[in-house]
Amino acid sequence: MTEAARQAAADLAELRAGTADGVATGQPVLDRLVALLDLERIEENIFRGVSPAQSPVRVFGGQVAGQALVAAGRTVPAERKVHSLHAYFIRPGDPSVPIVYEVDRIRDGRTFTTRRVIGIQRGKAIFSLSASFQQPEPGADHAEPMPIVPDPETLPTRAEIMRKHADKLGDFARLPRPIDIRYVTDPPWELRDRGPAEARSQVWMRADGSLPGNELLHVCVLTYASDMTLLDAVLVRHGAYWGLDNVLGASLDHALWFHRPFRADEWFLYDCVSPSASGARGLATGRFFARDGTLIATVVQEGLLRILD
Secondary structure, three states, X not given: OOHHHXXXXXXXXXHOOOOOOOOOEOHHHHHHHHHHOOOEEEEOOEEEEOOOOOOOOOOOHHHHHHHHHHHHHOOOOOOOEEEEEEEEEOOOOOOOOOEEEEEEEEEEOOOEEEEEEEEEEOOEEEEEEEEEEEOOOOOOOOOOOOOOOXXXXXXXXXXXXXXXXXXXHHHHHHXXXXXXXXXXXXXXXXXXXXXXXXXXXXXXXXXXXOOOOOHHHHHHHHHHHOOOOOOHHXXXXXXXXXXXXXXXXXXXXXXXXXXXXXXXXXXXXXXXXXXXXEOOEEEEEEEEEEOXXXXXXXXXXXXXXXXXX
């Protein structure tokens, strides 16, 4: 285990009281996310990662996806950029146990490189990822426009919103947050009190601090963030939400396409909609826009969602 990762695992719990409202945010928490993404190399194609000491009962899906992408990227020449990933969450991850990532070098072509990564705990696969990398080249270029939304500075922070619901959300409201989130649509905790709403969630996001210039790191931080708020678009359609209702949920699969360069420590809009829910599964799609309106990435996820009586 790297010293940075060891420090991350040991210190995150101490950050719970990092701000006056009891929600840890800012550069220290972001630095620990960067440390968590700094995997230990065990062998040429084998890496090991840890989880924060202050974790829910299972590993956050965005964390394991980000770590797996780091493992894949460290076996690919830096000039080849990841353009897509497809992942399955196979078993719940135990945050008290390190995750071993085994990378299979599927193909190294003239312009494309393909990698497959399996995340393992206690000898069993908990996660699988396939990622494709490409040598940049010119070609056709078009994109949908960004929705018209308020500027992020005009919106309250997530911590300010959650403070009003801390008595109901408990520890969930106080977990360290390396991502700054500003809700454009009404926050799900408030929508829940009004009943079913449009199956849509819009938030501004950015890493809560400054990141190094490493391009792969920015992609992995966005991958981490992409598992946040996405399934909210499903739940608000049914007037339910995590922590406030009897909802059993988990990410099942996750796909991301990266279209254009970006920085994850600058504001980006996450525009999510849910076209369908059935069979205790909800589907959500999301688009990431840089602040200047550039479409930077697209995501699709299906999640297990059991809304119990």
